[in-house]
Amino acid sequence: MKHPAREGLATARHSAVHLEMRDSYTPNDPEFARWRAGHRYGNDPERLPDWWASWGDLAAETTARGVVMRRARIVSEPVTDYIRYEYDVTFPNVAAGELVRWLPRRRAADIALPGTDLWMFDGSAVLFTYFSGVGEVVDREWRTEPAVVSLVNAAFETVWERATPHEEYRPA
Structure with a gap:
């Protein structure tokens, strides 16, 4: 089954935003385990797992159509190992044309945020992702109600404005 975010990116016309707010994801991810064991990518796409190529291709195709892809990550500092891993594997996102920013959680304390991570496409459809602890x-879950879209848009734009571009951010 195709990932719903991939479907959203394939049909997006002008924008795709992704808000990530957890400090850890999929703790049993084999790539994260390899990274924890010392494997580093060194900004070399040849060292990435095979599935990264399909994501990079999709992101590059999406941005080539003129869709602006923005990803914002709200992170606790000091960062977790998982966030260090994400930071280390962000280079292919940037190379594919995705804009990535990082916001320390302490700078997000006064932002009304949705309760979970999400994608929003063309400012009209939100895909929430729900996680276990x-x-x-x-x-x-897809949501399109104007109040939900408005909350997500306001939250994302505030986060984006405060966040540090990937090229300038250094995990604390």
């Missing part, structure tokens, strides 16, 4: 995906 340890960070496994348990469900996803």
Whole structure:
């Protein structure tokens, strides 16, 4: 089954935003385990797992159509190992044309945020992702109600404005 975010990206016309707010995801991810064991990517796409190529291709195709892809990550500092891992594997996102920013959680304390991570496409459809306590995906839900879209848009834009571009951010 195709990931719903991939479907959203394939049909997006002008924008795709992704808000990530957890400090850990999929703790049993084999790539994270390899990274924890010392494997580093060194900004070399050849060292990435095979599935990264399909994501990079999709992101590059999406941005080539003129869709602006923005990803914002709200992180606790000092950061967790998982966030260090994400930071280390963000280079292919940037190379594919995705804009990525990082916001320390202490700078987000006064922002009205949705309760979970999300994608929003063309400012009109939101895909929420629900996680278990340890960070496994348990469900996803599309929402299009104007109040939900408005909340997500306001939250994301405030986060984006305060966040540091990937090229300038250094995990604390």
